[in-house]
Amino acid sequence: MHKSIRQSMAWLHSWAGLLLGWLIFTIFLFGTLSYYRSQISQWMQPQWHQASISQQHAFASAWSYLQKNAPDAQNWQINVASTEQPFNRIYWQAADHRYVFKNIDYRSGQEVSLTTQGGDFFYNFHFQLYAVPVMWGRIITSFAAFFMLIALISGIITHKKIFTDFFTLRTFKSQRSWLDFHNVVSVIALPFFLTITFTGLAIFFYIYLPYGLKHNYSENTQQFFQEIAETPTQHPDSSNPSAAMLTFPQIQSILNKQWAGQPEISTVNVKQPNTRAAQIIIKQKQDHSITLNSPQLVLSGVTGKIIQNTRRNTAVSSLYAGIYGLHMAPFAQPILRFALFLSGLFGCLMIASGMLLWSLKRQLQNKQQQFHFGHYMVDRLNINTCVGLPIAVLAYFYSNRLWTLSHQINLEIPCFFIAWFLSLICALFTPKKILWQSQLAVFIVLAVCLPLLNIFTLFQQHWIHHWQDYLYYLNFDLFVWGFAALAVFIYFKIKPIQEHAKQRMIKKIQQQREIP
Known part of the structure; x- marks a missing residue:
């Protein structure tokens, strides 16, 4: 048994965040991209420009x-x-x-x-997955959202100085750096995380809590859906x-x-x-x-x-529409929509840093440096999710420019899953020393080259004829280059953290050997 409620919550926070962390990261990333799904669809269909x-x-x-x-x-x-x-x-x-x-x-x-799903692929994936029955997909994502809510609440209880720690960021110092970064990005958009997770759960409450409907609407549960129409x-x-x-x-x-x-x-x-x-x-x-x-x-x-x-102006219809509206944010104007997009990215960074913190902590605790298959798989799944998934998203866009526009055949989704799978295979056989740098390098190269390929394809296939026409696509390309710049920063800064963690581990082993 744990000695205190905070220790119990820390254990719950750690494992709730890890067990479904990879799926939650995917849902958060695709949900974040869905704020601009119409813009993504427009970028992928220049024939309508x-x-x-x-x-x-x-x-x-x-x-x-x-x-x-x-x-x-x-x-x-x-x-x-x-x-x-x-x-x-x-x-x-x-x-x-x-x-x-x-x-x-x-x-x-x-x-x-239409030869592409565009941004609708990310939108549909984030709440019902892909290639699984729709109802099962929604049940699985709701279950993941439930774990996310548990992780958020237990994290708030665990970090009793969470708002104080918000102003503390010790950079490039092993485990402490990840913990400080995790705290900072968590606090910045904490109301957003709680709102988006709870509303996502509430939208599909009738799937996993059907007895509430049966109690209030007897056997005619369709009356509820008629009431919110x-x-x-x-x-x-x-x-x-x-x-x-x-x-x-x-x-x-x-x-x-x-x-x-x-x-x-x-x-x-x-x-x-x-x-x-x-x-x-x-x-x-x-x-x-x-x-x-x-x-x-x-x-x-x-x-x-x-x-x-x-x-329909009943309390039930207004409440349900309000929950749906808060989650989807159709009311958001450009500045607010961008703020929500950034909050979604902070959510991805929060989840990623939490999973990496879990892995680094176990690495430091493994004083004998013994091979542990579970820790090995967690490391590889972390890289496959945090870097491999963005690589797969870029592959989705590359397929559009290299194949869909010229052949009118949609291979975007197969390319997405193939790239994601190849990332996992590479992660399984890449030495830990260069695990992050290797896949980050792939992401950086793809992200830097995608806007260049976009410009070449648009002019070569006569979708645009003047540079002024390119302004229609510029915002998307600037976003991609922005993510490339972030990846470059991580590429050069993640190695000092790994080296610091390694030195700490070696020091602990030496101290243990010196004890008679």
Whole structure:
């Protein structure tokens, strides 16, 4: 038994952070990248760069396509083209309850086949993983988030001087340096870590705490999802007679009267199209609210009459939307979004430094310098996660520029996993002395060369013709070079820490031998 609550919490903090630390780091990194998933998708699809978006034309194109191809569907959903997504994304629920998804070029009204997942790959991976059933992926990530929350709370209890230690940073001094750095990055964005972890857990509470729903909603648990819906759920009724819906010019006329200035539209949802009960829900894109309470217009699909009191403003719906909004931050403007991005990076640094601290501490405790398979694997998994995963992300981008754009075949995800696996294989057979430097060197070379390859590819394949056009891609490339600079700093500073740890270990062994 441990002597005190702090010692117990220290043990819990150490092991909770290690056991799922590699998965938590992956979730945090991909969640952080997801703050800019639309920008990543734009960078990976330069063929859409020159498209000038006319939302009125985009809305009309999608409406015409659905009327032609899905007139008898149960509902339609249109994600209207915008600068972040320069094509219409539509889906509908067919009469046999199947969902059909299409991407439509709003200029021609024709289907387009996207050759890349872009930033959506990172976004989907961070909450449901990849190549596993969706529900199992969400259960696993929720379990990891639960461990993260335990590690955060136990860490706060363990470090009773956590805010005092925030102002103490002893650089390049073995274990103490890692501990000070771990404390600093933990305190800087601690409210963010607690918020993002708790809200991530709360979003999927109905998966791992289903009995709460059953207790409050009896056997009809679907009532909860109906209650949090933005508009009341309409159940399809086959007895509803067919009726001609409003034409697009009629809808546009109503929008012009109701919304002066033609604000940007986010989504259009049509329930029971081409029936007397048809409803059209149009939502504005601009939303500064945490509870996802963006302005919307609900019309009768037949008469054009504006339907009142259609929003869900119950306590449950507002609370759930608030939790979702805090986690996803759709309200964040550029400065706040960048601050959240930095906080996510601090989270990655906190997790990485914690795992490295665990490994270094065991190394110092191993006074006999005996081989320990568990410690060996932890070292290799640490490097594979903290450096190998970023290398795999760069491989994902390299595949886009070297293959996808020229061959229109998507090998980005296979390249991602191959690069990650090769990093692990190299880590397993690389001597510990050069373990970190070798993979950091690979990352630095790839990160420095990626923007150069981007510039060459854009000009060579005529995606851009002038340097002024390159400004569209400059922010992404500057981010990559920034990470390269950080890796260079770590490359030159991690060796002194390793040498200091080695000298401490040798000194302890000598002192032990001198004791009679």
